[in-house]
Amino acid sequence: MRRWTPYWLALPAWLWLAIFLVVPIAAMASVSLTTGNLIDGFTQTFSVSNYSDAIAKYSTQLVRSLVYGGVATVIMLVLGYPVAYWIAFKAGHRKSMFLFLLLLPFFVSFVLRTISWGFLLADDGILFGTLKGWGVLPQDFHVLATTVAVIGGLVYNFLPFMILPIYVALERVDPRVIEASYDLYASRLSTFRRVVLPLSLPGVFAGVLMTFVPATADPINAQVLGGTSNTMIGNIVQTEYLVNNDYPTASAISFTLMAVLLIGIFIYARALGTENVLEAAAR
């Protein structure tokens, strides 16, 4: 009887994940290999032409998304690491207060945050409008609807997801290890480079994972902050699915995007062990 307990416990969630995660992704794979349209219906042809067509048509946006996502992730790593470091080692008893302050933006809806950020960047908004009024900036200066605004928005929105896992990894570093390094006459720099940094790498991996995937696939920042030349792959999938109803093409793009991202993730996960990545991500 007790032998079956874990199966009963797991069954409802298994069914949910199977029906609404595994089956749909399989269905999408199958749709991506069909031809036809919404009115005449789709027929299974197992032709890969959807993929080659979609990639040929949207390679610009696909590459742009990967570049935006990659650049934003690198900026987040550079901006976020020192913050995680300071909170983990120097904030003392105020650690939880600083973590709370970092998480404040999450009490505001993602969409609303992005719009407010766009607000701040608006050409005649309270920031640039004022600076232009003082004559500090030229009248034709603008940030909104440029690459800078979109990447800036991605960094703004996902930065805490980079800081938290790195903080967790650094928090777990035993201070005695660092002392030992000093006792052995290592300088601050080489202690950081040879002791602290390697120990924080699992956190860096988790942080990169938690920021790169959502940043690359995000449609909101490009839609709210970008112009027509900043369209990302997320916007394309939405348009193809919801406006053009071209399900085969949309499925093929989604699948290509997921394949590119998942191959990257699984190389990561293999190198670290799935459990570790998830644990680091959860804490």
Added chain:
Amino acid sequence: MRGKLGDRALYVYTWLIILWLASPIAVMILFGFNDKQSKSNTSWQGFTFKWYQQLFAIDGLTDALVNSLIIAVVSTVLATVLGTLLGLAVGRYRFRGKGVTDFLIFAAISTPELVMGASLLSLFVSANAPRGHITIIIAHTLFSLAFVVVTVRARVVGLDPSLEEAARDLGAGTFTTFRLVTLPSIMPGVAAGAMLAFALSIDDYVVTSFVNGSEQTFPLWIVGAVKVGIPPQVNVMGTLIFGIGVLLAIANAVSARRKTTH
């Protein structure tokens, strides 16, 4: 000496990042009080409480907010129940299929929202299912579920199995043991998972935009209104949600501190 200087620089830097992250929130709160005359709400025109008094004056927006709250509550309950059970299974037992389960949980967390939404739409389209409340709840339960599993599992793994054995030795049945011993000790994990699920649901735009049909939620309504100009009521609602969330979090932290000091 150089070290001290570096620490001070990092301290200032950390505050700058925090201020940067918080600045759009300040803008949101401020423009909820803006006495705007024109259609756009981008320049400051004077202070007013008008939008707080007319908070529910826009029917579509109010409906969207109510929808969001209903969907968040229902999907949180579903995800918490399913996720807690699965969290117990993977945290406590070794069983055939555990590897596949771990993989499924990992896949549910790492699948891009875009792909999740698009694939669910494929399913609903091919099953001819009408899109609305139910499909949104299904989707939200799906992406919250895995996060509940992860938080509950972390708690279950740290649990001392001898407590449950003691309960059984004292004659408690399976269900009584679960209710009186297991559940209270994993409760912080369950509560954290539930809060995460609620936050994910009420905030979701991407997945919802695929499966909503003609149903509106708070984030979808806002994005739809961007082109015509966001009404200040959105800022007010955002401000109120922010305030309630922060107060709850502080109350939670204070009560947790009380418990540990006593």
